[in-house]
Structures are given as C-alpha cells and as structure tokens.
Amino acid sequence: MDASSGERDHVHTELGLEYDLLVVSAADFEHNDALFNDGTAAFEGGEPTAQAAALEQHAATVVQYVANRFSVTGDGEKCTPTKRGAITIEQRDGVPYAYLPLDFACPPDVKAHELTSKLFPGSEKYVRSTNTIVTYEELDLQHGTASLNSSHPSFSTQQSRLEEYWQFFRLGAEHLYTGIDHILFLLALIAGSRRLRDIIAVATTFTIAHSVTFILAALGFVSAPASVIEPIIALSISVVAAMTLYRLWRGDDSDPRELDWPRLALVFVFGLVHGLGFASALGLDRDFSWSLLSSLLVFNLGIETVQLAIILAVFPVLMFLRRRLPLAGLSATGAIATGVCAMGLLWFVQRVAGV
Incomplete structure (x- = not known):
C-alpha cells in the first residue's frame, strides 16, 4: 500500500x-x-x-x-x-x-x-x-x-525510525520461525554438517545466497512466479536431506580437512531460490528507496537471528551425540534426514499438483 x-x-x-x-x-x-x-x-x-x-x-x-x-x-x-x-x-x-x-x-x-x-x-x-x-x-x-x-x-x-525497524525485524523473525519449509531446509543443513566449520560454511553460504535474491526481488529487480519457486523450495529440502542419507549409507570417507564444495554449491543455488520465497512474504512492488532498503535489511536480520538460534539449539546436541554416543548420533542424524526428505518430497508433489 x-x-x-x-x-x-x-x-x-x-x-x-x-x-x-x-x-x-x-x-x-x-x-x-x-x-x-x-x-x-x-x-x-x-x-x-x-x-x-x-x-x-x-x-x-x-x-x-x-x-x-x-x-x-x-x-x-x-x-x-x-x-x-x-x-x-x-x-x-x-x-x-x-x-x-x-x-x-x-x-x-x-x-x-x-x-x-x-x-x-x-x-x-x-x-x-x-x-x-x-x-x-x-x-x-x-x-x-x-x-x-x-x-x-x-x-x-x-513513530521513530527505531520503531519502524523493530516492526520489520519482528516480521522477518516471525517469517522464519513460522515458515516450516525454511526451517526443515535448515535442519537438513545441520544434519549434514559434521563439524563446526561445516555448519559455519553452509550457514554462511545459505545466508549470502538468500540475502542477495531477497533484496533484489523485494526491490523489484528480479521476479519468479510462486508456482515455480514453491515446488523448488520443497525439492531443495529433499535433495539436501537425501545427500546426508547417501553419505550415511556409503560411510563418510571424505577428507575431514576439506570442505564439501559440491554441497556448498548446491546450497548456494537453493539459497537463491529461498531468497525469492522470503521476498514473496512481503509482497512489495515499490521502486528503490534508501528507506525501503534499510527496512529490508532489518527484515533480513530478523531472519538471520532466528536461523542462528535454531543452529545454536540443534547443532551442539548433534555434535555431542556424535562424539559421546556415536550410535545415538548416527540414529538422530538419520532420523532427521529421513523425516525432512520425506516431508520435502510430499510438499513437492503437492505443490506441483497445486493441492
């Protein structure tokens, strides 16, 4: 308006x-x-x-x-x-x-x-x-x-500019913690991360990617129909979770000193798509202004804050189980990845079918 x-x-x-x-x-x-x-x-x-x-x-x-x-x-x-x-x-x-x-x-x-x-x-x-x-x-x-x-x-x-920013921070935070598809994608990333450096790498990659398209889409520079974006978001959840299941099935024999670059590249691509999904939550069609840009950055900060909170709540628990109780850690990782993969596939089919 x-x-x-x-x-x-x-x-x-x-x-x-x-x-x-x-x-x-x-x-x-x-x-x-x-x-x-x-x-x-x-x-x-x-x-x-x-x-x-x-x-x-x-x-x-x-x-x-x-x-x-x-x-x-x-x-x-x-x-x-x-x-x-x-x-x-x-x-x-x-x-x-x-x-x-x-x-x-x-x-x-x-x-x-x-x-x-x-x-x-x-x-x-x-x-x-x-x-x-x-x-x-x-x-x-x-x-x-x-x-x-x-x-x-x-x-x-x-109202003060601080009140305005707080509204957008709250809106961004609410969008992530009420957006179950984005949360499941984040859980898939967490489950597939073996070490602290892994979760830092994938979280940073995802943040950079979705921030770029979110800002560009919200300002009207890029666009894509929801009928395309929503199924891809659902598919991204399943693909990332399936990669974790595949690694569990074959046994993880990769060099622990190396980052998983193919996975990071995939996360970056899917992050670009998730950014378009974040932008659709605002439904903006306004021309660029510095005031609007600053509000969008605060909205994105709200998203990142909840994302960080979820990582801090889940990742240390998985790390503890993997190191202290390897069998329990393996079971927890497999259960998370399986559940997330199945849910993503279900959503993908429903969104393609328009259910």
Whole structure:
C-alpha cells in the first residue's frame, strides 16, 4: 500500500489487495451475491479488464468493506474515505491484485496521522494472518515503510525510525520461525554438517545466497512466479536431506580437512531460490528507496537471528551425540534426514499438483 499527502487535510492512498480474497471477503461482508458471482467469473476468466469491471460494478460494496477494515485518523479524529479513481488490476507472481485508490479527508491543521489496517482478519476464515506493508511519502513531512499485522495493526507518522525497524525485524523473525519449509531446509543443513566449520560454511553460504535474491526481488529487480519457486523450495529440502542419507549409507570417507564444495554449491543455488520465497512474504512492488532498503535489511536480520538460534539449539546436541554416543548420533542424524526428505518430497508433489 502507498500513502502520500501533499496537504495535511488529505491523505491519498492506493491499496494493493489480492483480487480473489477481496471479492469473497467484500461479498460476504455485505451479503452481496452478485459481487461474488461476477467477481468469481471474472477471476476464472483470467482477464484483467473483466476483473476490474466486476469490482467497478460493485464499487460501493468494495469501498464499504475496505473502509470498515482500513482507516486513517488525523490527531485522533477519523478521516473520511472517498474513491478517487478507477480500480485497476495488476499481476504479481501470476496472482491478480486489485489497486484501489482512496482519498481520506481529514480535519484541518493535522499534526500527526495514524493508519490502521485490519484487512482480511482471521475471523473471516479465509486467511490465517495478513501483513500489510505501508510505504508513505510526504505524509506529515515524513517518509518511510511500516509493517502492520493483527498484533500491531497501526502506525503513526510520529513513530521513530527505531520503531519502524523493530516492526520489520519482528516480521522477518516471525517469517522464519513460522515458515516450516525454511526451517526443515535448515535442519537438513545441520544434519549434514559434521563439524563446526561445516555448519559455519553452509550457514554462511545459505545466508549470502538468500540475502542477495531477497533484496533484489523485494526491490523489484528480479521476479519468479510462486508456482515455480514453491515446488523448488520443497525439492531443495529433499535433495539436501537425501545427500546426508547417501553419505550415511556409503560411510563418510571424505577428507575431514576439506570442505564439501559440491554441497556448498548446491546450497548456494537453493539459497537463491529461498531468497525469492522470503521476498514473496512481503509482497512489495515499490521502486528503490534508501528507506525501503534499510527496512529490508532489518527484515533480513530478523531472519538471520532466528536461523542462528535454531543452529545454536540443534547443532551442539548433534555434535555431542556424535562424539559421546556415536550410535545415538548416527540414529538422530538419520532420523532427521529421513523425516525432512520425506516431508520435502510430499510438499513437492503437492505443490506441483497445486493441492
């Protein structure tokens, strides 16, 4: 979502909302069966012009739903929303998004604005959680980026840069520890690492790779459809885990003084793909700005912090078992690798099939 204001008594916004989710949510909210039927038919037809026309035909319902969930206040007084242009449709990773322009008329001489987003709440049962990324320019002479969710649905133009960074750090940390596919990939890396230098090497390789594509994708320099990225992420989990199982099966006779360069190369390639997955969590489509870049770096720092915490929690335990109780360590490594490999294959099949 973009927010900009040239005047303190008006806030001009453009909200980018997933088309099919907007249709079913607004139709259910207003009990508008015609919107549901028209919007669903346009979605299945896949024609952006028809999709925009369906929303425009029921614009009053759409605006009423959004205004009930998204609000702007000026010095604590509610601003009045008005649709200020045509609804347009754009594709993001093969998914249609509706762009709704709204103008919020606020009281005069406002010193600070506050934006609140409760769009697509879990109570509607269509989604489990929603993150709203707000980019604002010349709003109360401020500019920056904010992350809103059900736990922190609002932000004020009086918030400090530190508060803004904390929001993105938390969002990055939450994305990793709630992203089971990324965690399983990390467990596969841990299980296949024999020594401290191994886990440092693979963790560093993975971090560098996913950081590069994450930043480039989030800033709009590279892109790939989710229908391609998600199956590859699932496959990467199985491949890395299978490499560990193969080494256990043949017996590890490699030189302990040498790094496993083929494995590191594979981790780097898969890390590039995981970075695209991290970027899709934000759903950004903004042009480059230093403010946005700094927020993305903090988001990535949140990811790295949780990644390090998982390594520190799991790797020492495996190392202890391998050195003190070799049989137990071997069994634990094999069990982790087998479970991760099986789960990755299951997800790969499901994602390719579109289940």
